[in-house]
Amino acid sequence: MFKNLLKSTLASAFLICGMSTVGLAQDAAQYDVEGQLKLPTDYREWVFVGANTSPHELNDGKAPFNEMRAIYIDRAGYDFWKTNGTFKDGTFLIKEVMSATRYEGTTGNGYAAGDIVALAAMVKDSTRFAEDAGQWGFFRFPKLKDSKYFAKTSEQYAEDRCSYCHVAAASETDMVFLEHYPVLRDAQGTGRSGVPMKAD
Numbered sequence: 001m002f003k004n005l006l007k008s009t010l011a012s013a014f015l016i017c018g019m020s021t022v023g024l025a026q027d028a029a030q031y032d033v034e035g036q037l038k039l040p041t042d043y044r045e046w047v048f049v050g051a052n053t054s055p056h057e058l059n060d061g062k063a064p065f066n067e068m069r070a071i072y073i074d075r076a077g078y079d080f081w082k083t084n085g086t087f088k089d090g091t092f093l094i095k096e097v098m099s100a101t102r103y104e105g106t107t108g109n110g111y112a113a114g115d116i117v118a119l120a121a122m123v124k125d126s127t128r129f130a131e132d133a134g135q136w137g138f139f140r141f142p143k144l145k146d147s148k149y150f151a152k153t154s155e156q157y158a159e160d161r162c163s164y165c166h167v168a169a170a171s172e173t174d175m176v177f178l179e180h181y182p183v184l185r186d187a188q189g190t191g192r193s194g195v196p197m198k199a200d
């Protein structure tokens with residue numbers, strides 16, 4: 001009797017522990033009490049999807065944004081994209097904006113990333129951003145003035161600062177500039193990662 005009771009108590013304890021572990025699987029997007037988006041500390045462990053640059057030299061000496069960019073997507077957002085080919089609620093994209101520097105190197109003259117200047121972010125959420133274009137919220141975490149540190153949180157940026165441009169130029173691909181992201185293009189709805197390969 002006592003043994004059985006002990007067994008079932010232990011079983012429920014494990015069940016509860018198990019359940020709470022499942023409950024801990026949090027969305028990548030977390031907000032503080034004021035509703036500001038928190039900058040994830042581990043986004044460099046997410047999936048890297050692509051990079052691009054638009055230097056002065058290719059823009060008549062004055063690029064609108066002389067920068068290099070590296071874009072990441074959160075793991076759950078990537079998994080869903082890979083399987084279903086669409087961006088699910090909770091998908092979180094981060095663009096590292098870096099200065100573009102010229103160098104002369106052993107593989108030729110080139111452009112390399114300098115320092116990180118700011119982080120731009122997009123989160124898809126049909127509840128929180130129900131009224132926003134594509135149901136994406138836009139955010140930006142700048143480097144703090146005279147500091148090596150970045151802002152930890154960001155308010156949502158208005159349409160006339162961010163999303164209008166994504167609506168104008170990327171509305172056919174759910175406001176994401178897919179043409180720059182081979183990792184996403186290759187994986188879209190295929191259930192696989194990596195470069196395409198012939199089936200055996």
Ligand code: HEC
Pocket residue numbers: 052069071093094095120121122138139140157161162163165166175176177178180
């Ligand atoms: C002038 C047009 C324009 C404006 C304004 C703009 N973006 Fe973008 N955004 C782009 C383009 C083009 C890309 C593709 C990468 C690149 O070239 O920068 C991009 C890429 C991104 C990405 C990577 C995912 C994607 O959609 O391709 C994020 C995140 C992002 N922008 C956030 C922002 C935020 C936040 C703001 C406002 C602070 C903003 N953008 C304002 C044009 C714009």
